[in-house]
Amino acid sequence: MHPTGELRGESVRVGGDARQRFHDSRGYGRPLDGNAIALSRVETAHLLFRGDLAGVTLGDGAGAAGPVGFRRFVADSTAAVDGFFTRYLVYADLRDRGFYLSPAREPWPGGRADVPDAVDFVAYERGSTPRAGAVEHPVRVVGERESIPVDGLSGQTLAVVDEESDITYFAAETADVTGATRYDPPSTLTGEVVGDRVVLWDAPDALYERGFYGQPLTGRAAAVEGVLQLSLLEAASLAADGVLQLTDAPGGVNGVDGVDAADDVSGADDVEAAATDASRAADPAAAVATILDRGRAVEGDRFDRRLAVYRALRARQTVPKTGFKFGADFRTYRDVDTVDDLPHSAHLVRVVQPGHRFTPRELSLDVRLAGGVRKELVFAVVDEAGVRQRGGSTVDDAIRWLSVGRLTP
Incomplete structure (x- = not known):
């Protein structure tokens, strides 16, 4: 039987054996007291889409008495968080590619990684969990119609989501622009x-x-x-x-x-x-x-x-x-x-x-x-x-x- 979660602020709390089921074995969420975990909204949406969560109780006056499924949760999150759906698309794509990811902020695992504030997720080395893995891709999600400042871009992996929901990835890093041409012009x-x-x-x-x-x-x-x-x-x-x-x-x-x-x-x-x-x-x-x-x-x-x-x-x-x-x-x-x-x-x-x-x-x-x-x-x-x-x-x-x-x- 799949568990349900409860939206509390901007994270979803899941109890029962959630730590063993989701965090320890598959890198979702962050541990709370006992075996409970907190999930970010994109992690929650992904688990709802996969059917690993039975539903989420929205509460906070959201107008849903019982647990809601993927469709209702996405609608609520899209209204509450700018750019939520594009971030969900990138999160789901990288999960399908075999990466474990965490939101790039405290107190999530990876939140202490040395990445710019504009980064949305950190993706760990493929096959590594948030507890032990090194960050391979600091992922910044950008919609096709947004703009990207050049300042602070180095060290980021850009995930650009176009109008048809295709994702293009770019690596931005410090360039090595050096050569070996040795020529001294004449003095006059x-x-x-x-x-x-x-x-x-x-x-x-x-x-x-x-x-x-x-x-x-x-x-x-x-x-x-x-x-x-x-x-x-x-x-x-x-x-x-x-x-x-x-x-x-x-x-x-x-x-x-x-x-x-x-x-x-x-x-x-x-x-x-x-x-x-x-x-x-x-x-x-x-x-x-x-x-x-x-x-x-x-x-x-x-x-x-x-x-x-x-x-x-x-x-x-x-x-x-x-x-x-x-x-x-x-x-x-x-x-x-x-x-x-x-x-x-x-x-x-x-x-x-x-x-x-x-x-x-x-x-x-x-x-x-x-x-x-x-x-x-x-x-x-x-x-x-x-x-x-x-x-x-x-x-x-x-x-x-x-x-x-x-x-x-």
Whole structure:
């Protein structure tokens, strides 16, 4: 004969041999005095659905004198608890997959686990009970129409329930974005700002072939050689490293060599002014400021965040290149020896701010695309300290690296 339970507050008390029947052998609930246990609402619904509980007395003015079954209990719980049914669906699915689970809060088993407050359940290692098992999945349940803050997401297993009650699981964890690319650019490079990029008219071959900087300007039957186009991010990073200076026009830095001292009496002043401009252009800090100004003009504050991430990726010995074709900020290469033997890129990196909120649809699309091209999806979360870099410096500690991927529990 199956026992009945009694709703008391937000848990259901079951007496008799409930501890041996449900908790000790199958990991449901938490022990009370004697052999009684307390069940959470989702645990109760699951036992009612399986027929292991005969019913639950609602009490508390709920309008049901005798024990109610699964349907009535679900209706009451849905009215009392936001998101109850989606949590029940995830709980039941993970139980069917062989996991024991507990609500991730005191005084339930697992309530002392080091998991964020937003976690709904902790799922123990498969086959382990709450009394002895280590937490394998801190599960956060999200409906398709909710949003997910990036802050605090690392270490969670997301269970997204769509409108047809299908469940998709994602693992969110700290990403390891490191590489083994060792290349030091030449100490002196000279470029010219052309629109929204910087052109090196006589670039050393190794800058592209070994460092994978820029894109050569090529074409059929080209008469001009050695031209390398840098993105503003690449140029700003090289200038911040002190190896890139700028010229403004053909014929000399800011036109110095093109000034004719015999033009008129003001010619001397022009030469002096041009010489001053030339000195400033040769100053790497001035080059950084010029490129940052241009980047902010075409992209706004987002340019600073992307530059911070670009420089951090280079410092981690990876090679970041544009991720535009994949809908990301960057794609990264771990170990580039030469572009003639280029490895498969490892990551797709999206740059976001603290406080950013994903929609589950957006997250699913990003993860699906990254998986389809065999790359790891990484979000670089850049806080305010990471973008205060007028001089081009950056602090890697100001960036949090979050990896999100599909998971099959």
